[in-house]
Amino acid sequence: MNDSSSALLLDSVDTLAARIADGAKVALFKDCGVPMALGRALVRRQARDLHLVTVPTGGMLPDLLIGAGCVATVETAGVTLGEFGLAPRFIAAVKSGAVTIRDATCPAIYAGLQAAEKGIPFMPLRGLIGSDVLASRADFKVIDNPFGDDDPIVCLPAIRPDCAIFHAPCADRDGNVYIARQAEMKILAHAARESFVTVERIVDFNLLEDDKLAPATLNALYVSGIAEAPGGAAPLNLPGHYDYDTDAIRAYAKAAATPQGFRDWLAAHVLVPTGAAA
Amino acid sequence: MNDSSSALLLDSVDTLAARIADGAKVALFKDCGVPMALGRALVRRQARDLHLVTVPTGGMLPDLLIGAGCVATVETAGVTLGEFGLAPRFIAAVKSGAVTIRDATCPAIYAGLQAAEKGIPFMPLRGLIGSDVLASRADFKVIDNPFGDDDPIVCLPAIRPDCAIFHAPCADRDGNVYIARQAEMKILAHAARESFVTVERIVDFNLLEDDKLAPATLNALYVSGIAEAPGGAAPLNLPGHYDYDTDAIRAYAKAAATPQGFRDWLAAHVLVPTGAAA
C-alpha cells in the first residue's frame, strides 16, 4: 500500500465524472459492468462532444448519453436495447445526423483496441472485404498480405481512447480492481490512456495478494480514478450482485421512444442528486 | 460433464507423450508450469526432429530435449539456466549446427503466437529494425506502416504450433484446466492446434462453475489430452505447490556441461520408469 495510490479513490461518482473532459474519446464496456451511475453523472455534468467507442456494441448507456446531447460521434458494431427493442435515441440521432456514426464489426473494435494495447499502429483482421462497413470507413485500409500471394487483408488503425469507463465488483485501497470474468476490461484499460472505474465496494486487503482473485484483477497501474457506487450498473446487471431490472429498462425503452418522453425520464431518473437515481 | 470429454484424461505421461509426433512444432511455456515430466517422457519415447518454440525463452526443458537428440530446430528469444548458468546442451548444439537456431526477441514470439490465436497471417511489432536478430530472420518482413508516413515496421508471421505443452495445478473431468496466474498459457493453447497438459491432480468439480477459478481456467475446447503428474514441473517450481529444487538443477547444470555427463544424467534421471524420475 502506498500514499499516492489512495489518491485514486474519489469521493463520488460525480467527482469521477468531472475527470472526463468534453470531447474525450470514451470506451464503454458492453458486458456485465456497464457504468450506468457514471453515465448518469456525465449527463448531470452536461458532458459534451464525447466520442463514444462501444466495446464492441452498446445499449442503454450510449442511448442515454446520445439522447442527453453528450455525444458527437459514436463508433460501434451496433447499439440496441436487445430484447427491449432498438435503441431509440441512438437511431434518432443517426437518422438526423445529430451524431456522426462510425459503423464497425465487433472484432474490428476489439482489434483496434488491442493494437493500442500493444502499441502498434494497426492490426490486420480477416473478413470485412466487400462489405459496406468497410466501404464506409475511410480509416480502414486493405493491403496485400506481405506473407501471401494476392491475398488482400484489412488493416485497422489502433483505437486509443482518452479513457475507458466501467463498473466492477470491488477495488482495493491501492487502486487494484477486481473484474471477475470480464477479462476484456483489461483490454480497455490497457488501450486507454486513463481508466475511470466505479465499484460496488472498496475492500481492505490487497487484491493482488489473493492468489484466487489476482488473475482477475486489473493492476492499479492502469487506473486513474475509482468511486464507490453500490448498484452502479443498475438497472443493468452485475453477476453475483444483482440481475437486470427489466421493469426499469422497459420503462426506459418506452419513454425514450419520443424526445419528450426521454426528457421526462431524464428529469425523473438522472437530474436528481446521486443516490436517488434509478 | 459429458462422455467424450473424459476421453481427454489419459492414463500416464508416457501416453500423453506418444501423442506428440516426431517433427511436430511444439510450444514450450517458460514460466511456472514447465512440463518437465512430459519432457522426460518425450526423451524416453525418443522423439525426433521436434521444432521447439520457447515461449518466449527457455531453460532446462529445451536444454534437455536438445541434448537428448529430440530437436531439429529451436525458435527462441533465449535459452539459459538463469542463475545456474548458460544452457550447455543448447549452446553445444547451436555451435555444432546440430540444431537450427531461429533467434527472436521475447515479444516477437508472443506476437507470432497471438497472430495464430487471432487467425491473422501476421502481426506488426515495434523495435527490431537495425538488429541482427531481424537480419537473421528471412521470415520477418519490414513494411511501410500503411497508416504512417515513411514509417517502417516489422511484420511477424503467425506461429501456429502443432501442439502446446504445459503443466498446471489441476484439471477437471471435463478437461478444463486451471492455469492460476499463468494467463499466457491461454495464448499458447489458442495458438496451437492441440494442447497436451500435465496437472498435479484431477478435481471432481467443474472448474468453470466456480466463479473464482473460472477466470483462470482454460476451456476444454482447447485441450487434446491431460495426464495427472504430481510434481510434473519438478525440479522447477509450481507456485503454491513446490519451489525450485536448486540442488537438482545445479546437478543438471554441472552434468550437462559435458556430453558424457549429460548421458549419465539421462540414464540416472530420465531413462527409468515414470515415477522414479528426479
Place this chain on the structure above:
Amino acid sequence: MASYTSEELLIATIADMLQPARHIAVGVLSPIPGSAALLARARSGNTKKVSIIGSMEEPYRTDGGVDLFDCAAQGRIDAFFLSGGQIDGQANINLTGIGDYPRQDVRWSGAFGSAYLYFLVPRVILFREEHSRRVFVPKVDFISAPGTSAPNVYRPGGPHALVTGLCVFLFERARGRFRLASVHPGHSVEEVRDETGFDFDCPDQVPTTRTPDDATLGLVREQVAPAIASPYPAFARRVWPQAVA
C-alpha cells in the same frame, strides 16, 4: 405422430443441418437457432459444444467476445447463425439500415460480428422467420456482410442455408445463388415465389420439409426447453408452457 408447433419444426430443421458441427456458436436474440443447437447437442450425446453469447450458464458460457472471435478464426467454430433486416439473393445481409447511408430512412442496430463471422465460420445458417418481400429483397441497401467473395479473398466460411417461416433454401456457393430445398408443410412453392423478392433456383419437384419425429420432439421438450429457458425465459414459456416451470 405427435403434433408440433412451427417453432419446433424450425428447430428440428436447423438441428439437422448442425449434425456435422462439433462446436456451434449462437449469437444474441436467437432463441430458435439456440434451441436447434441444443437439440443437435442432445442428439450427439452431449459431445458437441454449444456456445451461446450472453449465456451465464455452463456449458454454454463463452470466455467473452475476443475469445469467441479468435476461436472462429482458429477454425474451432463449425456453425453459426446470422439474420438480416434485408437478405438478398446473393446471400448479402443488411443489419444496418435502409436508404442512403449514413443518414438512413430506417436505421437498425448495426453489423455486430456479421462482417467477420460470415467469412470465417464454415457453416453459417441464415434464419429469418418473417418471409416477405420486405425482408427478401433483390439487392440489400447496405451490405453489412457479403454472401460471396472474390476467389482471392480469404474466406473459409459463408452461407450454407436460409431457413424461413415458409421454407428452406440451400446456398450454392459456386453459383452464388439460393436453391429452394423444401417447403414447410401447409405452404407452397407459389407462396414462396410470391413472398420472395429475389430470384432463386427451383427444382421441378420441391419436397416438403421433414417434420419432427417423436424422438426429436421428446428431446426438444424434455432437454432443450428447460435449457433454453435460461438465456430465453420468455421464449421458452411461450413455446413450452408445460415444460418450463
Place this chain on the structure above:
Amino acid sequence: MASYTSEELLIATIADMLQPARHIAVGVLSPIPGSAALLARARSGNTKKVSIIGSMEEPYRTDGGVDLFDCAAQGRIDAFFLSGGQIDGQANINLTGIGDYPRQDVRWSGAFGSAYLYFLVPRVILFREEHSRRVFVPKVDFISAPGTSAPNVYRPGGPHALVTGLCVFLFERARGRFRLASVHPGHSVEEVRDETGFDFDCPDQVPTTRTPDDATLGLVREQVAPAIASPYPAFARRVWPQAVA
C-alpha cells in the same frame, strides 16, 4: 561518512538516474539494477512502481511477459536495464554470441526482450560490472539490439547511460556516442581508457562518482536489502550479511 561497498556505490549511482521514472521495470539476473530500482522507490515514499520480472512478491510481480511488453509500448514503463556480452561505442549490445552467425565460436543465451524494449523504454540504463576490452568492443559481433536508429524509425526509447565497475558514461543520442560522466572513487580516466575498446568523448575534467550518503545507505540496508532478498537471496546474503536473515 559511513563506508560502503562497491555494490552500494553502483546501486546509489543507478538510483540517481531513476529519479524521474514513475514505473521502473527490471529484467532477470539483475540484482544491482533491481536494488537501485527499489532504492529509487523507497526515496519516492513508495510512489514509484517497480516491476521485477520473475518476482512472485507484490508489489513487484508483473502480469506476465505479454502484459509487460505491451505496457512498455503503451509508454507506461519509464526505465529499464540492459546488459551485454559485448557493448560497443554506438551502444549496440550483443547478447547472442561471438563469431560468424549462426554457428558462432561463443554462443550466449539470446536477445531476450532487448531488441524491443531498447526501442520503447525512454530511459534504458546499460549496466555491466566487468569493465574490460573483452566486453567494451569497437564493434559488437552481433547486434542483438542497436543503440541508435535512423530518424524515421519509431523509437521513443534508447540508451541513457552505461554504468560499469569503473565509471559512468552518458549516451548522447544526437551524436550517437558515449561521454565519460564520472569515474568511481579509486579509479582513473587512464584506467577507463585502458580497459575500454571503443572511442568515447571525455571532458578535460572528469568528476568522481558521487558516493552514497548516510541517508542513502540507511535506506539501502534497511529497506532495499530485505526486499531484494526475495528475488535474489544469494546476492542479498553476500552483500548485506547482517541485514538479511
